Amino acid sequence: MTTAEETAGDPGEEGGSGPDWTVRTVLGRLARSPLDGEARQWVLACLHGEEALEGLRRGEPAPDPAGLLRGAEERPAHRDPGRQGYLSRIEVQGFRGIGRPAELRLRPGPGLTVVVGRNGSGKSSFAEAAEAALTGRNMRWDAMPAGWRDGWRNLHYTERTEVSVDIVHAGDPAPTRVTRYWAGDSVRSARGRVIAPDGTDGPLRSLGWGPDLERYRPFLSYDELGRAVNGRAAELYDTITALLGLTGMTEAERALAKACARLAKLRDRPRNDLDHLIARLRESGDHRAARALEVLGSGELDLDRLAAIAADDGPADPAAERVLRRLRRLAVPERALLTDVVNELRGAAMELAMAAGTKGDRARGTVLLLRQALEHHERHPAETDCPACGTGGALGGEWARRARAEIARLEPVAESASAAYRRVEAARDQARFLMAPRPSWLPEESELGRIWTEWAAGAEIADPVQLAEHIEGTGRRLRSAALAARKEAGRRLDAPDDGWSALAEMLAAWVEDAHAAVAARERLDAAEQALEWFSGLAKEVRDERLGPLAAQTEHVWHRLRQERRIDLESLRLVGRGARRRVEVDVAVDGAEAEQNAPGLLSQGEFQALALSICLPRTLAAGNPFGFLVLDDPVQAMDTETVEGLAGVLAEVGAHRQIIVFTHDTRLPEALHRLGLPADVRGIERDATSNVRVADPAA
Numbered sequence: 001m002t003t004a005e006e007t008a009g010d011p012g013e014e015g016g017s018g019p020d021w022t023v024r025t026v027l028g029r030l031a032r033s034p035l036d037g038e039a040r041q042w043v044l045a046c047l048h049g050e051e052a053l054e055g056l057r058r059g060e061p062a063p064d065p066a067g068l069l070r071g072a073e074e075r076p077a078h079r080d081p082g083r084q085g086y087l088s089r090i091e092v093q094g095f096r097g098i099g100r101p102a103e104l105r106l107r108p109g110p111g112l113t114v115v116v117g118r119n120g121s122g123k124s125s126f127a128e129a130a131e132a133a134l135t136g137r138n139m140r141w142d143a144m145p146a147g148w149r150d151g152w153r154n155l156h157y158t159e160r161t162e163v164s165v166d167i168v169h170a171g172d173p174a175p176t177r178v179t180r181y182w183a184g185d186s187v188r189s190a191r192g193r194v195i196a197p198d199g200t201d202g203p204l205r206s207l208g209w210g211p212d213l214e215r216y217r218p219f220l221s222y223d224e225l226g227r228a229v230n231g232r233a234a235e236l237y238d239t240i241t242a243l244l245g246l247t248g249m250t251e252a253e254r255a256l257a258k259a260c261a262r263l264a265k266l267r268d269r270p271r272n273d274l275d276h277l278i279a280r281l282r283e284s285g286d287h288r289a290a291r292a293l294e295v296l297g298s299g300e301l302d303l304d305r306l307a308a309i310a311a312d313d314g315p316a317d318p319a320a321e322r323v324l325r326r327l328r329r330l331a332v333p334e335r336a337l338l339t340d341v342v343n344e345l346r347g348a349a350m351e352l353a354m355a356a357g358t359k360g361d362r363a364r365g366t367v368l369l370l371r372q373a374l375e376h377h378e379r380h381p382a383e384t385d386c387p388a389c390g391t392g393g394a395l396g397g398e399w400a401r402r403a404r405a406e407i408a409r410l411e412p413v414a415e416s417a418s419a420a421y422r423r424v425e426a427a428r429d430q431a432r433f434l435m436a437p438r439p440s441w442l443p444e445e446s447e448l449g450r451i452w453t454e455w456a457a458g459a460e461i462a463d464p465v466q467l468a469e470h471i472e473g474t475g476r477r478l479r480s481a482a483l484a485a486r487k488e489a490g491r492r493l494d495a496p497d498d499g500w501s502a503l504a505e506m507l508a509a510w511v512e513d514a515h516a517a518v519a520a521r522e523r524l525d526a527a528e529q530a531l532e533w534f535s536g537l538a539k540e541v542r543d544e545r546l547g548p549l550a551a552q553t554e555h556v557w558h559r560l561r562q563e564r565r566i567d568l569e570s571l572r573l574v575g576r577g578a579r580r581r582v583e584v585d586v587a588v589d590g591a592e593a594e595q596n597a598p599g600l601l602s603q604g605e606f607q608a609l610a611l612s613i614c615l616p617r618t619l620a621a622g623n624p625f626g627f628l629v630l631d632d633p634v635q636a637m638d639t640e641t642v643e644g645l646a647g648v649l650a651e652v653g654a655h656r657q658i659i660v661f662t663h664d665t666r667l668p669e670a671l672h673r674l675g676l677p678a679d680v681r682g683i684e685r686d687a688t689s690n691v692r693v694a695d696p697a698a
Helices: 017-029 036-049 051-059 066-074 121-133 209-217 222-230 234-241 248-285 287-296 303-311 318-328 333-353 360-379 395-434 445-462 464-494 501-563 601-618 639-653 664-676
Strands: 085-093 102-105 113-114 161-169 176-181 190-195 220-221 566-574 583-586 627-631 658-664 679-685 691-693
Touching: 017 036, 017 248, 017 303, 017 501, 036 248, 036 501, 051 501, 066 691, 085 121, 085 627, 085 658, 102 583, 102 691, 113 639, 121 161, 121 220, 121 627, 121 658, 209 234, 220 222, 234 248, 234 501, 234 566, 234 583, 234 601, 248 287, 248 501, 248 566, 287 303, 287 501, 303 501, 318 464, 333 395, 333 464, 395 445, 395 464, 395 601, 445 464, 501 566, 501 601, 501 639, 583 601, 601 639, 639 658, 639 664, 664 679
Parallel strands: 113 658, 113 679, 220 627, 627 658
Antiparallel strands: 085 102, 085 161, 161 176, 176 190, 566 583, 679 691
16 A cells, blocks of 8 residues: 555645645745735735634734744744654553553554454453553543443452553654553543653653644544544544645635625625614604614615714603603602591591581571671661561661670580581691692693593582592592602603613614625625635645545555445545535446445445545554554454455555454454464453453564
């Protein structure tokens, strides 16, 4: 199999990949492009990322790309691509299925090692231990329930849980030992340390392998192989993009696409929100809402005029505001006062009823009559005839003397009845004082105005009992309506817009969005031109870079498929953002299939396809890991596919160190039958988790 080093440059080299390569490539092509100055600004901004693109959207100039080139020159040189690490030992204790310390010794360097044992013999524990030592996690664990993950510590071993790997680099005096141990109960409680070839001790981050472990992943389990094809489409896309050294270009394209989408959203937002704004304005009776509707309905939109309307915070109706201010100061009769007046009216009425028809009441009537007659006589002394009965000579000086004497005699008798009448009149006067006419400023048609008019009409009621009922009923309604009106007036005066404030805020926001839409519309055309150009360049580079990897994938598939009728036609990176994915085109019996590969494959063929895509990653240029650990890749494969896999593993093993853990004896049998070089080991585990691996063959 042709290695990636023979077909592509190292990702760290100029002309290969990496951020500096992306910048140089884009700048070189941009200099020869037909894009105008504004579109070029968008291309330059996307190289700096989303912050620069946002600044350009706001009208700021794009940063100088020379800064990116200077940053690239200041980065340390990439490692020697020929200096790859190989595993020489994996040691495990207290981890998963392994109790007492057990080790797997390996020949550091290219070659194929197959560790074979039944299920539960500790194979996967070695594979997972190597991954945990280097990464602190395991992709198989991540897909499992929490209860399963919590069973990571071996129950037969109570001492410290620890895993170690030794990695040999050519020219080093000793291996680099990477150790991870767990102090707590959580699988996330691991701590790591590194012992360098010179014996110095340091943290795991001192190796600087974090990005490469994500990019090249020297571990593949059965579960991960399944997710490679059936998992999230973007994951495989990102893996291959990183492998090809195109992450920088992909991220720049994605950022530029997001900027275009944001500009389009800003352009369309006012149009999308306009119907709702108009509906809200139509619901308002405010004169400013009517003015805004008039502007919005005109042929030419005047945003400045709309902004002025939104900023108008004066009263909607000055006359109505004066009424509100008077209402807020309105004096409302106290409930206790109304109660006192009603009680006094009823008490006076009762006293009057008790006096009615008594001797005192009759005496009071006679006194009133005589006083009226005397008053008439004093005004008309010459008239002696009685004006009531017409008796001649009835009135005169003698009569007047007798009348006054009678009044003097009857007044003491009439006093109790007179007091009752005086009490009724005083109570009535007090009630009438409360029933002032409706104020002229209070609208008669308002609820309070109608009740007040009814209330004031009670002043004409003479009967104290009826007057008390009027005050008690209508007075209660008047008080309730007055208090409500006063409260509402206060509320509306404290928020004088009467709903306009919220509408004004909505209108102002819409005007702001409309201004942003104008600016976005002006910039979007150039941004979309830049995106179209950049996407074309990215596709061209992706296709060019993907070619060798796709060829290797097709080669591996051809070896694995044996006599099957499905051919792998092409491997393509398509889409961007959330729609980015890897498409695999196939042909069935020489005819191109209309659907993507997954719809045509069996489970075993899925496994073979995943291996076809993932194995070439091991041979990629710049991969610092000279090894690949495969955990049970044979599941679901038929015998013919296993034979094809044996050939592929031996072929890759000529260039890399391949370690395979499997329970399926068909793989070592196929290797033996085909005469392929491989170091086959047996592995056993007893009932107390003691694991032993056969030593390498001499």
